[in-house]
Amino acid sequence: MALYGWGDVQLGRIPLRETFTVTESGGDGRTLDLEGQESYPPLTRAQVVARHDGINALTVGQCIPVTFTDKPERNGYYMVKSSGSTYTEYLNSMVTADWKVSLDRIGSDAETDLQSRLTGAVRLNDFSLTGERWHAPPIGHYGYYTGSSNPTTMTRTGADGAMTVYRSVPANTSPRWGCLPTSYLTGRVKATTTGGQEVYGADVPLAATGWSLSNGFVNVTTSASASLDVQTYAGGAYRSKLWNVSVAGSGAPISSWDGATLLRNDPEMVILRLTKSLSPGRATLDLTLRRGSRFVEGYLQTGTAATLAAYRSTLETNTSAAASGYITATADDSDGNVFVIGSARSFTAHANGGITKAAATAMDFFIGAVASQPTLNANPTFDTDTSDWTPVNATLTRSSVQSKYGGWSGLLTSTAGSSPRAEAGKAAAVAGLSYRASGWLYAPAPIPSGTGININWYDVSQAYLTTSTNSVTPASGAWFFMDATFTAPANAAYGGVHFVIGGSPGAGVLLYGDDIRMRAATPSGDTALDLRNQYAAAMPEAVYGVRR
Template identity: 75%
Template sequence: MSAFDWGDIQLGRIPLRETFDVAEAGGDTRTLDLDGQESFPPLTRAQVVARHDGINSLTMGQVIPVTFTDKPERNGYYTIKAASSTYTENRGERVTADWKVSLERVGSDAETDLQSRLTGAVRLNDYSSSGERWHAPPIGHYGYYTGSTNPSTMTRASSDGTITVYRSVPANVSPRWGCPPTTYLAGRVRVTTTAGQEVYGADVPLSATDWSLSNGLVNATPSASATLDVQSYSGGAYRSKLWNISVAGSAASVASWDGATLLRNDPEMAIVRLVKGLNPGRATLDLTLRRGSRTVEGYLQVGTAATLAVYRSTLETNTQIPANGYVRASANDANGNRFAIGSARTWVGHANGGILFSSVTVMDFWVGAEVGGTGAVSGDTGLELRNQYFAAMPEAIYGVRR
């Protein structure tokens, strides 16, 4: 519940105060127009800015869940038709965001299927792998339908709850599923910036030194003592592994980034782009995280050929499996897990545990953990995590009448 006992409206991922009227119209389509104001006080300035930016980052034609505290009969899925917000700041006194959003109703969850359009592409790789076609809808989904051929399932414990991952999804099929709007966000990919404020769109500010990319299973963030801290959720907590990323082999790693931006920021997938000046030249790292994934994906680029590497910041005894394209810890760590890292291309192993490419301008990689180590369940072994990475399937979600 909002401050002062106001109701809430959840517009996709954007929380707003329900202190306004809802204008509706019927006809060929059923429209719903909303307007309201967010302000500091009582919110913080950062919250007002985030909601203002989030409204202006909404994508026309996108289908989102919308829920109300005081008007639950209007809960459902809506297509965005128009969105705007006017920002006013009286320095040191007050900040306001007066916003308007026009929506077209698709329907309630009882009458609406959400359809995941999966590309079905397999990442070009040096291992003759066809990948493993997999998919993870929100935690609260139901009625997952792929026609006459059913996929297999597995579950993963996340910080949001238990998420179901569908494996061996049939090719050339766009799965359909239902989900109450109130539970659609559980298990989503989140991007946060300064002070843990969630970022609601892609065209919004992102701190280069204070950000995180998380899906409840993996949390990637900058580290003061390494390039990245990639944390895996197990045993009710995130377990940290520090990684160095270098454009000079083992000679030096990137200690900090000069810029950060978002290429995509949706509940099912987010991409953070990091930039480092090399004086001259620059390095660019794209980090991708998908809903339900145990690994974060990376794509490192430089302008002139160099030795690119990703490796553990401190030596951890490891087993290199070049024939299968990945490296894993040789033994379970104190939390019962084993790190795993690999690439779609042939690599040279790093002594600390990692991969290295000589005289290249690009490097792709994935990094995460075999949660459970030697007791990892089917779907969470290093080879399976590799195959899931090879099945590169960006997802677009559409609302269709059931």
């Protein structure tokens, strides 16, 4: 609600003070003319400037949702006919933007289909990829229609809520869907500048630092200690990971940017261009973020050939699948996520976890993450105490002698009997679904009988059913990661993740555990291979309003 009891009129992404008068006309087209004034005070100067620039950035022929607080009967989808704003600044006193917009009404959501024209083709690539054609309309859409062939769906939950993503969208179709105008902007891609002010158009000033791109799943911004900070939304918050971009291979990365500008700025897709002076010449980096995507796309260019690179700012152990177009972390990070980076064209793996391309003037890449699912067991890290854990044929103490994350781990010391273990409290599970059991273990001395991170399964009365096991004979004196996916058996209602020393080792055998988690398995659509395939077939989208 606007200040001083005024209502709001929302033109696309631009919030404005609702005026008393709306001028409409019929005939060949139903025209709606609006005008009003934004001012500082009561708004901030930055808000007035952003709204002035946003009005002037509206594109003739563009389809936008329009909503009113006090005149909701006028809510609907409109085509822009003309727009303009007069900016006046009274030095150190007041700023005003007197705006006018002329629109043609397409219709309400009940009579309007929004058609997404997914243009382009699968990226030319060196890995014989056909890609996966996918699409993510706004949160709150309905009636998604692709003709006689239906896509599959998945749900991604981000900062804006749960979004339906359509996978394997039939080729040569332009999906149609409905959406309340009041829901159209939920889950959109946002470009913000200094102070978090959203930028409403492309032809507007943008600070070289302090900007961000966000779609609720990925947030990209600058960093004082790296080229980019690419954050993944997981566990109710954005989780940061720093990346370097370089035109000197593993040499000095680009630590700051000279300029930033927007090439495209729509709710479904934003393209940001960064510029860096070289000596001589310059480098440009185009970043693209799409609605519903779990990765940001990059395109690095230079005028003369160089060794181009995009890589983790600090070493993170990784598994190279360069022959298949991507690199991924070997194990979960402290937030439970796994980075993914790749390219459509052949490249060399960077030791830190990343890609390089020698003697090149351009390099495409994507950066994302396999985001963790919520942890089902309590206290996975032992950083406070050993609560929720029960030792069997062993003792369990909290130890600072060894730790993988934080300053503590759980120290399991065998006493007598078979399979000495520490088991977490029983977590609800569903028979037939897949669950991950993962974590870090440290054996100070060899354990010939092996170790594991397993799940005990229980029925609805919490009676034991069976155990899903994952065993390895570890090297001693180093942390090692264990990760396995198990299917909950028939009649399972609970699962108890535990770390265990195999066999009957006798008393005094030590095993440290840290970050021991039971989670739902990564859903189809969010694995590293899925993200690579979705990058290969990421299609530019243009939205049009058509009568239903």
